[in-house]
Structure formats: structure tokens, C-alpha cells
Amino acid sequence: MRTSRGLYVPRGVDRTAPVQRILEAGAVLPDSPSAAVTGWAALRWLGAEWLDGLAPGGVLVEVDLVTTVRDIRPRPGVRLSAERLDPAEVVVVDGLPVTVAARSVCFVLRHAVDDRAAVEVGETALHAGLCSLAEVTAYASMLPGWTGIPRARERLALMAEGSASPGETAMRLIWELDAGLGRPLRNVPVFTRDARHVATVDLLDPVAGLVGEYDGRDHLRLDRRRRDLRRESELRSLGLEYVTMVAGDRHRRQAMAQRILDAHRRTRRVPPGDRPWTLEQPEWWKRREAQRRARRTA
Known part of the structure; x- marks a missing residue:
């Protein structure tokens, strides 16, 4: 079964599973230190296993990719970002480049449509030990003028450490x-x-x-x-x-x-x-x- 240009998976693969969706999206990234998976998908790949990439009603949330070096053809299930990306904010885990946790949480806080869904993703990352609330707050403070930063600050005020699940x-x-x-x-x-x-x-x-x-x-x-x-x-x-x-x-x-x-x-x-x-x-x-x-x- 074809997933993207030149890439295929066996027919029996569940392409709605979070890890599979992340893999297929990440496979189209260019080979560059300034290209990575970000947002909820990066956090899931880093170990926040509660994140299933589902919105209310079982709707699949898009996998976010950020790249500043080459355009990627739009495709269903993937959202593209051309925001600048410091290679120092990218780590390679099991062969897949993902943005570090604090940046990934900030991306969600800046871009997610729903306030509460954004807070749930952020607190899930905190519970998984990927970052602290102080680290996310400090990272957000370095992004004045970036898209969605006022929204991110409001959502940060709603966040708290100590929750063990999105529920x-x-x-x-x-x-x-x-x-x-x-x-x-x-x-x-x-x-x-x-x-x-x-x-x-x-x-x-x-x-x-x-x-x-x-x-x-x-x-x-x-x-x-x-x-x-x-x-x-x-x-x-x-x-x-x-x-x-x-x-x-x-x-x-x-x-x-x-x-x-x-x-x-x-x-x-x-x-x-x-x-x-x-x-x-x-x-x-x-x-x-x-x-x-x-x-x-x-």
C-alpha cells in the first residue's frame, strides 16, 4: 500500500495507529538538521504514551512537520510549518528527527484550536517527565512576536504539574x-x-x-x-x-x-x-x- 512517493507499507498495517501515522509523516521529511516532527506527535515519540492523536469524536489530529529547507507536498493527515527551527532543538530518536519537548509543547500551546486540548497535551508531556512547566514557560518567553504566543501564555496559566492522565x-x-x-x-x-x-x-x-x-x-x-x-x-x-x-x-x-x-x-x-x-x-x-x-x- 502506497503511503507517499516511493514509500509503501504492507496492507495489514493499521495506518490510524499513532506511531504508524508519525512514522509515515516523518518519512517525507528532507534530510536536514532543520526538519523534524513537532507538536503532539513529537511528544508521543519522545515517550508521552497517553497521546493518541485523537480529537473528540475520534477525529485524527494532524501530524505536524516543521521544515525550513524544502517544500513538502501537502498530504492528508499532515500539517506543515515553515517556522524557523534551530538544529539544536532537534533530537533523533529511533531514526526519527523530532523537536525537543519544550519546543513541542509550545508548538501545541501556540497552534492548537482548543484551549483544553492544548493543556491536556502539555500536562501529559509534564507527567511523562519530558520537561517541566518552568522549562516550557522559559522557552515561551524566548519567542516574543511568534505566532500564537499570546494564546500560549494564556494556556500556560491553565497548566499545572501533577496530573497523571489527560482525563x-x-x-x-x-x-x-x-x-x-x-x-x-x-x-x-x-x-x-x-x-x-x-x-x-x-x-x-x-x-x-x-x-x-x-x-x-x-x-x-x-x-x-x-x-x-x-x-x-x-x-x-x-x-x-x-x-x-x-x-x-x-x-x-x-x-x-x-x-x-x-x-x-x-x-x-x-x-x-x-x-x-x-x-x-x-x-x-x-x-x-x-x-x-x-x-x-x-
Whole structure:
């Protein structure tokens, strides 16, 4: 099956798979240090595996290519950019040239049509450890006058570190922008007063005692669902209120925001000293986390 001039793939190949789409798009790049895959596709290639290149409704998002040395013939599924590109901002990973993470995130923040989708991509890159929010902010500050920079700055203000999936980011944005509540803590461990770890929750308002959880497809498994219900029951027994969001809620923002507000009104605002739960990390937890960090950097 022909993919582009002189290039073919076997008929059985799934050409809608993210990695395949990125490979086929990158194959038409000229052999130049100033040509690379960028945007969400570069981030996926660098290791942000949550990025599937799909917009709401399953629509395929174009793969972005940037080149300043030779025109590429337009083709379906690919978006071309002629912005200047410093070769120092290109890395070759498994034979494919991609722009470095901070530049790739900034490209999305500058060019994505939807604010929330842009923030989801950016936070997914942060979670994958490809870059930090400070690095992206610093990179954006070096692009005054570039197309989309005012939009990128607005989107940077919406970003936060600590989300573990695009779904969690979507829930946080509904929590903040649609429900109008303050920014919650992200992926924070909750303990009992006797130093037992109860759960690490997706979102938490520590003042009101409101937990927010995003349940993706993996939560539909029977064993996972049992654990989720047991965990919810235990958190409620400690006096925490609980609200869950599922994938279908991402596109029913006002209804989801109302559920968050309803749960927020049900919270019991207990003084920190009187709560049976705490965010203070016991020594055993600190030691374990230090060991995990050491293994990751080894």
C-alpha cells in the first residue's frame, strides 16, 4: 500500500495507529538538521504514551512537520510549518528527527484550536517527565512576536504539574473553569492518623475535604471496580466527600461541573486537627518515595 512517493507499507498495517501515522509523516521529511516532527506527535515519540492523536469524536489530529529547507507536498493527515527551527532543538530518536519537548509543547500551546486540548497535551508531556512547566514557560518567553504566543501564555496559566492522565487534566479544568472552584491538589496521598496509606487521589480540595476521581477505561474491569468502590467507601468513612468523572463527562462540562458543586456543598469542613485523615507523609512513605526516585534516576 502506497503511503507517499516511493514509500509503501504492507496492507495489514493499521495506518490510524499513532506511531504508524508519525512514522509515515516523518518519512517525507528532507534530510536536514532543520526538519523534524513537532507538536503532539513529537511528544508521543519522545515517550508521552497517553497521546493518541485523537480529537473528540475520534477525529485524527494532524501530524505536524516543521521544515525550513524544502517544500513538502501537502498530504492528508499532515500539517506543515515553515517556522524557523534551530538544529539544536532537534533530537533523533529511533531514526526519527523530532523537536525537543519544550519546543513541542509550545508548538501545541501556540497552534492548537482548543484551549483544553492544548493543556491536556502539555500536562501529559509534564507527567511523562519530558520537561517541566518552568522549562516550557522559559522557552515561551524566548519567542516574543511568534505566532500564537499570546494564546500560549494564556494556556500556560491553565497548566499545572501533577496530573497523571489527560482525563485527570480534563476533570481539573472543569473543576476550576466551569465549577469555579480553586485549584485542587493533584495525585496527593491521603493517610490515616496512624500513618496508614488510604489512597492517592486524583484531585483534592484539602480545605473542604472533597476528592475528585477520573475513571478511565481501565476502571471498568471487575477487579478494578471492586477496588475503586472499596477505596471510595474508606475515604467517605474518614469524612471525605467524593465525586467521580468518566470519559463521557468530558463533553458534558456543565453537568459535570454541577455534580462537583453539589459534592462541594455536601462537604463537612472539619478543622485539620479534628480530621481522621491527614496529608502529612509518614517517615516510611518518605523513605519509599526516595527509593523510587533513586531507582528511576539510576
